[in-house]
Every structure is written in C-alpha cells, then in structure tokens.
Amino acid sequence: MTPAVQFPLLNDRPTIQVSLPRPSGGPDLFRTLIADTGAGTQRSVFQIVLQLSDCLQCGGIPITQVQLTGAYTGSFPLFLVRVRIPRINFDEPVPVVGVMQIPRGFDGIAAFRFLNRFHYGNFADPACVGLDLLPTV
Amino acid sequence: MTPSRSIAAINDQLARQINSDARHHPGSPYAGKIVGIANGQVVVVADTWKEVADRLRQIEPDPARCCCIEASADYDRVDEIWSWA
Numbered sequence: 133m134t135p136a137v138q139f140p141l142l143n144d145r146p147t148i149q150v151s152l153p154r155p156s157g158g159p160d161l162f163r164t165l166i167a168d169t170g171a172g173t174q175r176s177v178f179q180i181v182l183q184l185s186d187c188l189q190c191g192g193i194p195i196t197q198v199q200l201t202g203a204y205t206g207s208f209p210l211f212l213v214r215v216r217i218p219r220i221n222f223d224e225p226v227p228v229v230g231v232m233q234i235p236r237g238f239d240g241i242a243a244f245r246f247l248n249r250f251h252y253g254n255f256a257d258p259a260c261v262g263l264d265l266l267p268t269v
Numbered sequence: 270m271t272p273s274r275s276i277a278a279i280n281d282q283l284a285r286q287i288n289s290d291a292r293h294h295p296g297s298p299y300a301g302k303i304v305g306i307a308n309g310q311v312v313v314v315a316d317t318w319k320e321v322a323d324r325l326r327q328i329e330p331d332p333a334r335c336c337c338i339e340a341s342a343d344y345d346r347v348d349e350i351w352s353w354a
Contacts, residue, residue, distance in 0.1 A: 155330075170351035177342050181350070193325060193332045194277065195339075196284055202349040210344075212322055212337055225322040241350070 135255045135262030137219040142166075143237045146261040150180075150242075151216045155191035160216065163239035167252070167261055171203075171243035177227060178210055179246035182239070184230035187211040198229055220250075220265050279309040280336035287311070291340035299340035306336040 139148050146167040151160035165180065172178060178198055192211030199207055213228040226246065234240055255262035283306055291300045298314070305313035305321040307329035315321050318337070325335045338344075 155326075155332075168351070172348045172350065175343075175346075176348045177339070177344055177346075178348070191332045193322060193335050193337055194280070195337055196281065196288070196344050198344060199347040200350055201347050203352045204350055212318055214322065225318045227318070243350070 133255060135251070135264045137217065137264075138255070138257070138260040138262045139164075140260055145238075147238070148217070148242050148247075148261060148263060151218060152182075152186060152190040153214050153216065154189060161186060161190065165240045165242040166235055166238045167242045167247055169244045169247060171241050172245055174245055174248055176243060176245050178229045179226045179243055179249075180213070180215065180228045181231055181234070181241035181243060182213070182228050183234055184209065184232060186240070187213055187228055187230040190214065192228065192230070193225075195227060200229070203235075204229075204231060217263065220263060222265070276308055276334050277336070280306045280334070283309065283311070284336050284338040287340050288338055288342070288344060292343070297340070302340050304338050304340050306338075308334055 147164050148167050149164050151162050153160050190213050192213045195210040195212055197207045198210045209230045211228050212225045215226045216223045251264040251266055287299050287304055291297045302314050303321045305325045312328050313321050313324040321337050329335050
C-alpha cells in the first residue's frame, strides 16, 4: 500500500513537510517538521511546535499559554495557525506552540496529536514517512 | 500600554474567564465549544477551529486584536515533549 504523500527522512529522522500561508500574501512558508510521537499526547492542547516568528508571520491568532516540560520547560504562547499539506488537501487552522528554539536541522515539531489525525507510518518503506487522510465516518 | 496590547490583555482575560466557567459549569453555553473573541467581545461560538478562524478574519483582520479558545480544554495541564539526545 502506497500512502498519498511520502516524505524522506532527514538526518535519519522522520519528517513531514507543511506549508503555512501568509495573510499578507506572498508565497507560503514551507517548513520541515520532525515527526515526533513523543511530543505531547492525544489530549494535548497543541498539535505542532514552530518558531514564534513563524506563528506571527503567518497571522497566528492568540489562544492562550501552554505549560510544557521536558525539551521545553515553562509557559509558551499558543496560536491558531493555518497549516496546509497540499498533496492530501489538508488545509486547516491548527493550535501551534510558539518557541524561540527548534531542534537543530528542523523547522518545527509535528506532535503526536497532529500525527494521529492521519494514517501515518513508513508504509513498508523505511526511508520515508507516509501520510494519508483517515477515512471519514 | 499600547492600544493593541491593552486589547490583547482584555481578550486574554475574557478567554480565561470563559475557560474557567465552561470547565466548572458544564451547563455553560460555551461548554464544548470553540469561542472567538475580537476587541474584547465574543464574536463567534462554533464547533470547529476553522469556523472560528474564518469568522474572526472577516470581523477583525488584525490577529493581534483577536483571541480564541477551546472553552472546555484544560490549558493548565503540563505536557511533556521528550528531550532529544
């Protein structure tokens, strides 16, 4: 079975690529996120972690603060940011945490709650991460 | 305090109040809903983030003067992001 979209590993780690439309116009920002099932849980109030500057540049609407521990400790701003994965027609506003520092080599983190919105995995190709939309009920 | 900073503080205070009410009173009209606030007032109550984002954009194009909240969510919980080696 081949997924609708596949992304190559980067630095030997799983990634997905998203685009972030800018309300002021101009080309979308393309961002490569590390796919990290260890980031948050299914009950987390955030789905993605991005640079704070990306949240602001993409017209993120403030939500509130979120409390993190582990790789990030303390209180961080949460924004509603429009996120697209064009090849699977995903285009929705998503709660995103804005931080000052991102894991080296990546532009952000696709947390568990975001990944779990999709059928995701290597789909029998260990060099890639594949995504498909979940079937609608 | 600049005007937009002041509006942001008012929006945030209202969002926290809605969140607290909805979590402590399941009969609250906001319970289970997503609420959009612009310029210190509730302007949209909906079931999805998309509905709220679309409506807020129509009403107030400046995101710094808007706020939104999942009324019944627990924003006080501490979430862990595992550290990278």
